[in-house]
Amino acid sequence: MPRAAAPLDTHLLRVLCTLMAERSVSRTAIKLNQSQPAVSNALKRLREIFDDPLFSVDKGRLIPSERAFDLHERARSALAEIDGMFSAPKQFNPARAQLTFRVGSPDFLSVVFLARVVERLRREAPHVHLSVHALGPDFDYQRALADGELDVVIGNWPEPPGNLHLAMLMEDEIVCVVGRNHPFARKGLTAEEYLRAAHIVPMPYSVAHRGVVETHLASMKLSRNAAVVLPYFGMAMHLLPGTDLVFTTSRHFAEHFAAYLPLAVLPAPFDFPRMRFYLLWHERTHHVESHRWMRELLGAVGRQQLAG
Known part of the structure; x- marks a missing residue:
């Protein structure tokens, strides 16, 4: 039986492989730039570790045992893996890459932003798959990033978490949306009317997340009437026509729906901060070339979004 606890290092593996190729202790010593006694000592250790003679001598030539052939x-396989650890990583080629990127995103980005991401991804990296994970209050996206369940997360935190890498993706104006026949659609709305109105409010998509609107109102010791709470942003737009409801969201999201639904997009009556969208990622993918490429693609689409 092999001595499992015996030390087996890469030097011994290289001696074994070279002995198999050269079938000579002296030629192995020359090939490895070692002395013959050093190679003979390594062969002795190999024999002890694997409890097998490994080689016999016939007419001055080493004859491997069946165990030597197996080892x-x-x-060779083990050395190739070890050498690969120290070789330079292969250059990432998006046109040929076959891998999956996992992105966590709130649903309000899927309409415009992710549509453009998918368009570019299919054009530039046709063999790359994209898996989009919905964010919700019961989903720990920071753990998912650390564990490799997600590669990047997109969100609009007023104060993004400080323990992750971060890049600004884009920012947008906050507006109000109502049905086209709503009284506010013709005249706009005041701050007092806004606070009295019935609002559609999305559920927070993270345990630690508090939206820009709620954060700003709370700073003024104000709150709005959350008449309808929804898990998905896209639902809100379809509930507005024919009702007295108000929905507060980003302009790019509102204008997309207003192009084909009977909606009116109005200036917000409060000086809300601009809604900032961030990319978050973990240290484990920070230096990975393929992930850098994906983050750059997302950033480029974000800049395109701002340019219209």
């Missing part, structure tokens, strides 16, 4: 294949 040789495994040693």
Whole structure:
């Protein structure tokens, strides 16, 4: 039986592989730039570790045992893996890459932003898959990033978490949306009317997340009437026509729906901060070339979004 606890290092594996190729202790010593006694000592250690003679001598030539042949294949494979650890990583080629990127995103970005991301991804990296994970209050996106369940998260935190890498994706004006026949659609709305109105409010998509609107109103010791609370932003637009409801969201999201639904987009009556969208990622992917490429693609689409 092999001595499992015996030390087996890469030097011994290289000696074994070279002995198999050269079938000579002296030529192995020359090939490895070692002395013959050093190679002979390594062979002795190999024999002790694997409890097998490994080689016999016939007419001055080493003859491998069956065990040596078996070990040789495994040693070559192990050395190739070890050498690969120290070789330069392969250059990422998006046109040929076959991998999956996992993105966590609130649903309000899927309409415009992610549509453009998918368009570019299919054009530039046709073999790359994209898996989009919905964010919700019961989903720990920070753990998911750390564990590799997600590669990047998109969100609009007033104060993004400080323990992750961060890049600004884009920012947008906050507006109000109502049905086209709503009284506010013709005259706009005042701050007092806004606070009295019935609002559609999305559920927070993270345990630690508090939206820009709620944060700003709370800073003034104000709150709005959350008459309808929804898990998805896209639902809100379809509930507005024919009702007295108000929905507060980003302009790019509102104008997309207003192009084909009977809606009116109005200036917000409060000086809300601009809604800022961020990319968040973990240290484990920070230096990975393929992930850098994906983050750059997302950033480029964000800049395109701002340019219209």
